[in-house]
Amino acid sequence: MCLAFVHSPGWSEPTPLVGVFEDRHRRFASGTVVPTVTLRAAIASLLVVVLLAASASAEPARRTPPTSLADLSADVVRALADYHATLERARPSYEAHVQAVAAAVAERRALYEAGAVAASAMEEAERALADAQQALAEHLEAIEEAERMLSESVLHERLARLMPLPPGRYEDASGLVRYAGTTRWSLRDLGELKAAFSRAFGRPLPVSAVGQTRVHDRLGLDHRNAVDVAVHPDSAEGRWLMAHLREAGVPFIGLREAIPGSATGAHVHVGPTSPRLHAR
Numbered sequence: 001m002c003l004a005f006v007h008s009p010g011w012s013e014p015t016p017l018v019g020v021f022e023d024r025h026r027r028f029a030s031g032t033v034v035p036t037v038t039l040r041a042a043i044a045s046l047l048v049v050v051l052l053a054a055s056a057s058a059e060p061a062r063r064t065p066p067t068s069l070a071d072l073s074a075d076v077v078r079a080l081a082d083y084h085a086t087l088e089r090a091r092p093s094y095e096a097h098v099q100a101v102a103a104a105v106a107e108r109r110a111l112y113e114a115g116a117v118a119a120s121a122m123e124e125a126e127r128a129l130a131d132a133q134q135a136l137a138e139h140l141e142a143i144e145e146a147e148r149m150l151s152e153s154v155l156h157e158r159l160a161r162l163m164p165l166p167p168g169r170y171e172d173a174s175g176l177v178r179y180a181g182t183t184r185w186s187l188r189d190l191g192e193l194k195a196a197f198s199r200a201f202g203r204p205l206p207v208s209a210v211g212q213t214r215v216h217d218r219l220g221l222d223h224r225n226a227v228d229v230a231v232h233p234d235s236a237e238g239r240w241l242m243a244h245l246r247e248a249g250v251p252f253i254g255l256r257e258a259i260p261g262s263a264t265g266a267h268v269h270v271g272p273t274s275p276r277l278h279a280r
């Protein structure tokens with residue numbers, strides 16, 4: 001989490017992460033599989049610890065070494081990984097529910113066509129199916145958002161443990177491929193990058209985030225001038241992208257994995273990294 005990157009004491013209310021979890025748990029309140037109280041309590045107490053440490057670091061007289069904040073951000077990464085795993089565990093029950101309701105709809109349709117049930121009963125079954133499909137879609141969306149949050153948190157947690165690179169320097173270490181860049185990058189340059197990628201691969205650049213998104217807001221990250229591209233740094237597309245950016249002097253960071261042993265969360269962040277927590 002970005003709290004590892006608080007360098008100025010100007011921030012005040014970095015609690016958006018709590019909102020994310022609460023939103024999700026409210027959403028699953030009618031379900032049967034997602035534990036709510038324990039996880040929410042764990043996240044809340046974790047954030048209290050992180051915020052206290054961050055406040056302490058903002059006082060010049062009590063300077064906290066950056067590593068301690070990096071350690072705390074690692075705790076948040078673990079909490080996010082647990083949250084993501086919890087959502088993943090619940091996924092099969094949402095999928096099974098859709099299948100069961102779809103089978104019931106098919107059965108009822110046969111009865112309806114045979115004249116054995118009323119149209120209202122058919123409509124009721126179809127509404128139940130639409131509800132189940134909606135619940136599954138929202139769950140998948142929650143998983144995707146949790147992946148993006150985890151991915152960004154892991155990237156910044158690792159970055160917090162590394163020295164900044166001087167302009168023009170390239171480094172491949174700690175699961176990150178970094179290039180410090182020699183030119184300014186802005187979102188206005190995205191069109192040229194998209195065109196070059198399409199020429200090279202015959203498909204659109206798989207952009208997963210352009211500029212500031214809800215995920216970045218909630219993590220307190222300034223992503224206004226950055227773009228995330230959903231390619232693995234070691235894939236042909238990832239290697240091409242990083243070589244292209246390096247040639248153009250554009251800074252980037254490639255993340256190989258957000259969950260150990262899985263390619264989940266791998267991406268290339270294009271543009272500057274702004275580690276400060278901005279006020280919301």
Ligand SMILES: [Zn+2]
Nearest residue numbers: 226227228269
């Ligand atoms: Zn990014």
